[in-house]
Amino acid sequence: MINEKTVNTYPLELLQTLKHKARSGFVRYPVFVSGDDAFLKSMISACDVDSVISDVLEGDNVLPWNTARQLLGQETGALALDLRNGLDVDKLCAAAGCVKGGALLALIVDENVLQESRFYHRFLRFGQHPAAAFIRQRGESSLPTMEVTEAKGEWMDKETGTTLSQQSAIAAIEKVLRGHRRRPALLVADRGRGKSSAMGIAAAEVMSQSNKKIAVTSPRFSNVETLFSHAAARGLLSKNGRLSRIADNGSELFFVAPDALLRDEPSCDLLLVDEAAAIPLPMLSKMLKVYSRIVFSSTEHGYEGTGRAFSTRFRAMLNEEAKGWREVSLTEPVRWADSDPLEAWLFSAFLFDAEPLTPKGSEAAITIKAIDPKELANDEDTLKQLFSLLVTAHYQTSPNDLVQLLDGQGLRLLGAYCGQVLVGALFASKEGGFERELAQAVVEGRRRIKGHLLAQSLATHTGNDAVLADPLIRIVRIAVLPAFRNKGIGKQLVRALETSADLENINVVGTSFGANSELWRFWSSLGYQPLRLGVQRDAASGTYSLQLGKTIQRKPEWFDALQALFYLNLNYQVAEQFSDMETELVAALLTDSNAASSPSSVALHQVSLFAQGNLGYDLVTGSLWQWFIHWLAANSTQNAADEMCSLMIARLLQRQSWANVAEKFGFRGRKDTEAAMRDWTRQQLPNKDMQ
Template identity: 55%
Template structure:
């Protein structure tokens, strides 16, 4: 066990080499800051053998001296295992790439950060980053001759015999086998931080299964690159060889093939076991479909790290497993395989980028108090920063280190918090946008200009052709999060009311938001009088939801909002059978309620619908009239909350124009005849209700 003391003046190169040797004996990685000019940085980096450099500066770190990558190409390192690495962060810090490629460094190596000799941070995030050079796990070498090595202890593991697999991997392999051999519909969920070997465990388990009996296994993941390690470990077992680029085959005829998630759900190939790697990067509806269509499934996900999920995914996916299956098993892999458990770099990354920040669960039984928090308060209070960031992450489907950068550096940003005692229970984050001059606004609408940081205002203007959102100030709610234990207690509503008051005080006439829409969230925002103004036509790659923009006028003079809402209504009804075929029918009904510009069906159309309901006319003869009547009915009735099966079938067939076969299957009817009969009866009941109200 070695512990190094306080800052000293000595030969930095000798000390650096000593640190490298200690890291190798302890099989740990160490973060090292180098503060100095180019020549000083070059001399120190040169003292470490086999080092690679990521920099855009070719004046000193040329490719002939070091393996060098530009920052734009840094992600080429992903999937590799590399030695020591130097990151040039003198000009800027690409936080996402920094965190991503740090996981490629093997135990016993160093991660250097090259910073300026006289660092004068221009942003809050950079100031905090430089401050973490004093972290107990970090080393610092200054051109002045002053340096310090980590205060944290490094255990000597040089003589420790390494197992081929960790105990956690063994448990995971057993759990995967039980999914195949045990009761149906008992999936397993493998959860781990980076470097714990969950992908290799899945590969070894797959190989073991393939050797035992003739089986067909499918692995799916957002990209085929994600499953390289899984395939490599499976192929390393005797009797298993590569079959094409994305598959394996064993001597007994077993096979393991990669199938992309969209192709998996479209073609529904048969298999004995489905492996889903990096599940958090796959939309939740697609994971739900996997559970529905495959009876033996293993999921794996990274919970912390640069690719780590927001806690929203973790919570929602576990809820989905509870609803869909009984007896599903979670396996956590804790022991790292590429470095020792006391790895200095890993804990430094966790602390610096708040990977493991968790909301405080101890809630006082006190009144809720709202507080405005300035960015400098977050920088000066690490505990407060951790609470705020943890709560924001808990409500978000996915997160990245860049979210921390935005929180600390975002311009024109407002943060309102809700506390019960000392516990943070709610957060609302907003950004001021708009306020352009007319010439700039016209250039943006014409597609000639794009201004950073005005996402909602520019999106509304460019997609509707209405210039006003750019000319007047607009406040965009970027995040709102409430601690799970106190949700549905009015805290989120109180935060938004406070944010609206703040906007009025600053003469901002419109407040808006953009989010991945689902039924619960739409109900929340609608209840606060926010109107839908634009709906994205593509689903988010992570959450599987469509992005909905909503806004609320805080002044009677804001007329552009009504025009945008009208345009939304004009387009939405006709987009449903093309762009929104995958949308939940219940959500469609909610979006159509009180939608503007829905024409009342004429008497002739209503007569045709009546004849259909009486069984006199068939569906194919009244399609247009039935569509007109039904869309108008949905715009007037907020009565779909019982999610009636026949009403759902009507939305799927009439509004989304799906085939009778698909509608019958998804709504649990026996073919077209039963489906049409149920629709006819439901329409008859609604027409009778309309007569009673006349």
């Protein structure tokens, strides 16, 4: 490779040199290009690009940015990305993964436009990375200094068109299907190692040999388009709608979203779970219980979401729940050679390989300090520590999170330090504070302001524009290193933010998350109260979005009104929109409700008659419902989480069928189930109510 930076006097000659190096090493290079339109067109032409992604340039091979995702799963030669009017990092990384070895990725930038974006300034600095070239119309240009050896031999097996790692993965998939039950396989790899194509090839081979049904699940169908295309090509499968492919012998490969998979439990001979790192562990655990032959795949680093933290926790779960599981690591790149400069550049520029530091001693006192977002772009060490915390603590972290860290509006950052090492962090955003006219326009659907996610959601779903008039702070994420969890660090960070909000005279701190019992216990223990619950399960996480708030100083007039609306709607939604919600979560949400009225004396008397066996269930459903709702509100979540309480929730509140409730809780039918409800109710009633 070229070992020194080169002054640019002949840009075309420099590009020819770079193209030759890329072809001889079967690698890819990032090339920053800066100049006027005529210069850019000549450089794009010299790069021999197959496609240009731009909202400004024109031409037969130009695609607008809103269609860039159609490149996913494809293989392309040289590609040019026009970044002058904005930078979508997730799309950039996705497009980069489509470029094959021997080609260039041209990154069109404008160094003359004053950019307020701290992320963009940092991005331009990576034009001087050892793996990158920078070609300028005016000023100094440079070629990479990163050493790359000339490619030798073949990467792929000529007969099968697969790498050795892919062949091992295919063999492991076939063994899951034909070997002992309950012995899943886990395929792990960095992006570009061909695990999706290996799954597709294996599916095609299995389907060609006998009539098999193979289900594929992933947070989005776009994640598995590569899998489907390889299966269809290898197995000559025909299209059976958008989400299904069939073979002549009746075999079928079909896609189903994670939430639908667990809700409907479609039958299949083999389940392939692609991008498992983007699916919460509880859902993966349920898949293990329902399906006996499963193959999971996970991207260790990539734009799909960084999965190292997931892999560690998931391996521990597999050790407990599927002791005969097997792991296959795909190491060889499929579309480029080892030591690829573009891959090295992506890892550095977007911190895919950021690893958290480990304090020498974990007993040192924890100190909470504010971190200034304005200084992060020039403090690479702190930025890496923050991003590594996100990667380690959250199952879904993408390169765009890096943009939010550097450019997020109204961003508040707090760090928890053990000595000098960052072991926890809180990310928050200031929202609201709108003028009344703008607030009304948002509520009426005439305006939508970027950011302000919590404030706008609460206002638009209740029709209350006063929510937007007051400023609030939304806690976006809390991340703590695994070794420091369960030590109160998260609560320290929240309380420190509340103190900061108090000093700013901000009256409400809120948050939003996929509701589960564990997170509810954490937030409710800190005094956060429910204000809104989404009615659609997230397809990837399988959870409902829950929004909470806490008043710090003066309680705004709208706060109690929103909470009253929450409980009013929840009481009725439990039987419809939330009829499949986990009963423990239903109990938790209704506990301590101040919206549950006491049952009337006549209703309470009817409940006691039911408990004594004098009246049947069908005659007392209203009275029993009113009494039970009040009982939940008055009792702790610990009491509300027992099995009979769950049964009462499932039948009385969620209106699940007698057959389903009896089967779920181990009774022979309605008669036994109703008798158990009667006995439990009698135990909960005070003696005076039984007289």
